Amino acid sequence: MAEMLSARPETDASGGSKGKKRRPAAPTERVSWSLALLAVPGVVYFLVFAYLPMAGLVVAFKDFNVSDGIFGSPWNGLDNFEYFISTGSAARIILNTVFLNALFLTATLAWGLLLAIMLNEIRLHMYKRVTQSVVFFPYFVSPIVISVMLQVLLAGVGGEGGAVNDMLNVFNLPTLTWYTEPGAWPWILTVVKVWQLGGYMSVIFLAAITAIPPDVYEAGVIDGASRARMAWSITVPLLRPTAAILVVLGIGRIFYGDFAVIYAIIGDNGVLFSTTDVIDTYVFRALRSLGDFGTTAAVGLFQAVLGFIFVTIAVLIQRRYARDSSIL
Amino acid sequence: MTSSHTLSRRGFLGMTGSLGLAAAFGLSSCGNDSGSGSSGGGGTVTAIMPGTVPTGWDAVLEQVNEKLEADTGLTLRAEFINWSNYQEQALLKFTAGEKFDNALQALWLNMAQLQQDGALADLTDEWGTYENLSATLDSRLIESNSWDGKLWGIPQVNSAGRCQHFAVRQDLADELGFSEITDFETLERFFYAVKEKDDGTIPFGVGSGSGYLNVMPVPAGMLNAASWEDPHTIAKAFSGRGLFFIFARDAVDTGSSRPVPFWEDEGAIDAMHRIRQYYQDGIINKDAINTDSDTIGDQWTAGKYAANWAMTDGLTSNAMPALTKAVPGAMLANVLPYSGGFDAKPNQTFQADNLVVVNANGGSVENALTLQDWLSIKENHDLVEYGIEGTHWEPVGDDKFEALGDYEFPGYSLCWRASLQRKASYMTESEDRVFAWAQDFDNFTVDPFASFIPDTEPVEKELSAMESVITEFANPLYYGIVDVDDQLDKLKKAAEGAGLEKLQAEMEKQADAYLSNNA
Numbered sequence: 029m030a031e032m033l034s035a036r037p038e039t040d041a042s043g044g045s046k047g048k049k050r051r052p053a054a055p056t057e058r059v060s061w062s063l064a065l066l067a068v069p070g071v072v073y074f075l076v077f078a079y080l081p082m083a084g085l086v087v088a089f090k091d092f093n094v095s096d097g098i099f100g101s102p103w104n105g106l107d108n109f110e111y112f113i114s115t116g117s118a119a120r121i122i123l124n125t126v127f128l129n130a131l132f133l134t135a136t137l138a139w140g141l142l143l144a145i146m147l148n149e150i151r152l153h154m155y156k157r158v159t160q161s162v163v164f165f166p167y168f169v170s171p172i173v174i175s176v177m178l179q180v181l182l183a184g185v186g187g188e189g190g191a192v193n194d195m196l197n198v199f200n201l202p203t204l205t206w207y208t209e210p211g212a213w214p215w216i217l218t219v220v221k222v223w224q225l226g227g228y229m230s231v232i233f234l235a236a237i238t239a240i241p242p243d244v245y246e247a248g249v250i251d252g253a254s255r256a257r258m259a260w261s262i263t264v265p266l267l268r269p270t271a272a273i274l275v276v277l278g279i280g281r282i283f284y285g286d287f288a289v290i291y292a293i294i295g296d297n298g299v300l301f302s303t304t305d306v307i308d309t310y311v312f313r314a315l316r317s318l319g320d321f322g323t324t325a326a327v328g329l330f331q332a333v334l335g336f337i338f339v340t341i342a343v344l345i346q347r348r349y350a351r352d353s354s355i356l
Numbered sequence: 357m358t359s360s361h362t363l364s365r366r367g368f369l370g371m372t373g374s375l376g377l378a379a380a381f382g383l384s385s386c387g388n389d390s391g392s393g394s395s396g397g398g399g400t401v402t403a404i405m406p407g408t409v410p411t412g413w414d415a416v417l418e419q420v421n422e423k424l425e426a427d428t429g430l431t432l433r434a435e436f437i438n439w440s441n442y443q444e445q446a447l448l449k450f451t452a453g454e455k456f457d458n459a460l461q462a463l464w465l466n467m468a469q470l471q472q473d474g475a476l477a478d479l480t481d482e483w484g485t486y487e488n489l490s491a492t493l494d495s496r497l498i499e500s501n502s503w504d505g506k507l508w509g510i511p512q513v514n515s516a517g518r519c520q521h522f523a524v525r526q527d528l529a530d531e532l533g534f535s536e537i538t539d540f541e542t543l544e545r546f547f548y549a550v551k552e553k554d555d556g557t558i559p560f561g562v563g564s565g566s567g568y569l570n571v572m573p574v575p576a577g578m579l580n581a582a583s584w585e586d587p588h589t590i591a592k593a594f595s596g597r598g599l600f601f602i603f604a605r606d607a608v609d610t611g612s613s614r615p616v617p618f619w620e621d622e623g624a625i626d627a628m629h630r631i632r633q634y635y636q637d638g639i640i641n642k643d644a645i646n647t648d649s650d651t652i653g654d655q656w657t658a659g660k661y662a663a664n665w666a667m668t669d670g671l672t673s674n675a676m677p678a679l680t681k682a683v684p685g686a687m688l689a690n691v692l693p694y695s696g697g698f699d700a701k702p703n704q705t706f707q708a709d710n711l712v713v714v715n716a717n718g719g720s721v722e723n724a725l726t727l728q729d730w731l732s733i734k735e736n737h738d739l740v741e742y743g744i745e746g747t748h749w750e751p752v753g754d755d756k757f758e759a760l761g762d763y764e765f766p767g768y769s770l771c772w773r774a775s776l777q778r779k780a781s782y783m784t785e786s787e788d789r790v791f792a793w794a795q796d797f798d799n800f801t802v803d804p805f806a807s808f809i810p811d812t813e814p815v816e817k818e819l820s821a822m823e824s825v826i827t828e829f830a831n832p833l834y835y836g837i838v839d840v841d842d843q844l845d846k847l848k849k850a851a852e853g854a855g856l857e858k859l860q861a862e863m864e865k866q867a868d869a870y871l872s873n874n875a
Contacts, residue, residue, distance in 0.1 A: 093473045093474075094447070094450050094451050094469065094470055094473035094474075094475040095473045095474040095475045095716070095717060096473075097451055097452070097453060098451070111817045111820070111821075116821075116850070116853045116854065117824060179643065179646060179647075183642070183643045183646070184643075185643075185655070185660070186558050186641040186642065186643060186655075186660065187641055187642025187643030187644070187646075187647075188638075188642065205642065205837075207643065207645065207646055207837075208832075208837050208838070295564060295645075295646055296564060296565070296645070296827050296831055297564075297645045297646055297831070297832075298827050298828035298829060298830075298831045298832050299645075299832045299837060299838060301827075301828045305828070310824065313823060313824055313827060314820045314823065314824065315444065316443065316444070317595065317597070317598060317819065317820055317823035319443075319444075319447045319466045319469050320816065320820065321451065323817075323820065
């Protein structure tokens with residue numbers, strides 16, 4: 029039976045046999061039991077934590093009541109969506125979310141790529157390993173710790189100065205009360221994200237670099253290319269598929285604000301909201317004030333749908349203009 | 357041979373689907389298993405409380421359950437949820453239909469929503485049947501914590517009146533020539549004297565999260581000088597926070613509440629200007645809006661501030677051991693700068709900040725109130741509140757205790773009773789006086805809107821939008837980090853866009869109805 033299935037000829041629309049175009053018994057046609065077993069934990073994880081909770085999305089269309097619960101609460105159509113869209117802050121919040129994420133994505137990708145190329149050039153093995161670990165370490169630092177570090181740097185204990193202002197004083201430059209300057213914060217947060225994710229991104233790019241065949245570099249050496257020239261003309265172009273995947277993944281989450289970091293740093297400092305308030309922080313405050321799961325679920329669904337649309341557009345653009353590096 | 361080692365795609369999908377269903381059933385059955393096991397007359401009583409598990413809790417719980425089971429047939433199961441997640445997680449537990457008996461709730465959490473959604477058990481006809489419990493609850497306390505005549509939670513209080521005020525470093529005050537501070541003007545002079553001393557001490561430490569307490573008359577706003585002169589107005593918000601309204605002073609006489617947003621109150625406006633000045637002069641910490649109150653508390657006990665927020669709950673002196681360790685010779689005084697002193701009779705709603713509510717959908721009223729009754733017996737109360745006698749504490753006289761270890765139970769979430777609380781042996785004379793004053797209902801004036809709990813349902817969306825407006829535009833005013841006039845213009849404009857008119861009209865409608873019903 030197994031052999032019959034794997035050798036089944038393809039048929040055309042009329043049901044006629046295309047005898048010459050038999051598909052080989054490709055590995056995709058069959059899944060090994062042992063491989064399936066290996067996949068079970070991952071499949072269960074996604075079923076339990078990603079797919080089953082989707083049932084709860086119905087609350088986005090309900091007038092939520094604690095006693096009736098998610099499934100028992102009465103339907104209210106699109107009222108929950110209307111609330112978010114009609115709020116005076118919606119446009120600004122969406123713009124902030126997209127702008128900040130675009131900044132984060134661009135900066136972390138660029139810095140990760142640069143770091144990977146620089147790390148790749150280090151010849152001393154031990155030094156390379158240590159440097160790699162050091163730049164990767166911030167990825168594990170808790171947002172709360174990052175928030176405290178920023179306070180020490182930008183405000184100091186009691187808001188009396190901070191290390192950055194102390195340094196500005198040394199050079200007789202004007203100091204700033206950073207936590208009341210909204211204009212500076214997209215850039216401060218970008219620096220934080222680059223510090224936090226640059227090492228992580230560089231590891232992904234480094235892994236891709238190791239997959240580049242050495243003979244390509246050997247050809248470059250024979251042609252007399254410098255290390256910089258090879259990095260620019262060989263490494264960077266061959267990393268395009270990896271960068272493309274990261275861009276598409278990033279775009280998929282472009283409507284998701286980095287809640288943990290932004291809320292830990294900004295908190296309820298309304299002065300900074302004009303440039304830092306993102307969908308997630310706004311929703312959290314709404315949930316905190318009224319405990320209305322309906323409106324928060326509606327915003328979550330809105331984010332997911334827009335994210336899906338953006339990913340689709342990004343993939344289509346890639347396939348149109350850079351098919352070789354497209355992931356689909 | 358092949359078929360025994362490979363799996364078709366359809367088979368693989370079928371298997372994963374089955375796993376998903378199995379997981380779903382597994383999870384749902386897990387959900388139904390948790391919680392209390394009895395609907396009364398024995399079993400387990402499950403209590404949800406905020407905070408971390410107290411040091412030494414296992415040993416205390418063992419003794420509690422031994423005695424509780426012998427006395428009532430019940431055992432206690434306590435579930436602690438970290439404060440930072442408590443509000444959301446407690447709400448989720450009610451939403452998910454979990455089986456538990458009681459939980460800490462309050463207006464500043466989600467109590468109004470839970471009550472309006474029918475998630476809380478009505479205790480009106482129940483609490484009086486428990487002898488020990490009713491003996492420790494003053495009738496005025498019950499009356500003020502009843503909403504439209506119905507009691508939805510057991511108030512957890514350790515004093516009659518709860519008045520925010522200042523904890524002041526008396527050693528610094530003495531050094532700077534302020535032997536006793538009794539009014540706001542002297543307190544302000546003390547602040548500036550500390551600043552002029554210029555030894556790095558910040559005169560007044562302010563934390564984020566409750567900045568409105570600096571401005572709103574409740575009945576006194578910390579930095580609202582007018583409210584210390586005349587503490588007879590209590591600002592009211594729909595859900596205990598967000599946009600505060602101030603009612604007309606003659607509301608009871610006219611039957612018309614005529615609420616106005618706080619920015620139309622002269623005292624509040626003056627407070628915002630004062631706070632701005634304090635910010636610019638370095639009287640308050642400049643990082644207040646970004647520094648949580650726990651951090652301020654740590655800095656307070658490290659000697660960073662000359663004054664800090666305090667409450668008439670007898671807990672100010674708890675800072676003494678750490679403070680005197682960091683600053684040898686430090687002394688504390690509790691300063692209530694009412695112009696009328698202890699005779700000011702400030703307004704009070706007597707609404708408890710913390711209540712133990714019973715889960716209507718998965719809890720047992722009988723079990724929860726049996727536990728409350730058992731905790732109303734001094735011996736049992738002391739065991740839970742202070743730990744094992746001789747190990748965690750020892751009595752000092754009849755009404756004081758000396759802590760012997762690190763055991764700290766969040767008594768306000770289960771067993772606070774004004775008549776049973778012991779005072780710390782190191783309580784300062786000043787706090788002892790303030791705490792004793794706060795125990796007597798007759799030292800306060802009952803607010804005309806004492807048991808008025810606004811219904812949020814008709815204006816839910818506007819309230820959510822307004823909460824965001826208040827956080828963005830009013831919060832900076834509470835900490836003085838922006839120019840007052842410019843920011844007030846922005847606040848008013850944003851508030852109008854968020855539905856101020858509807859909120860004000862709804863508040864007036866409900867408040868007038870309350871006055872009419874209580875005339």
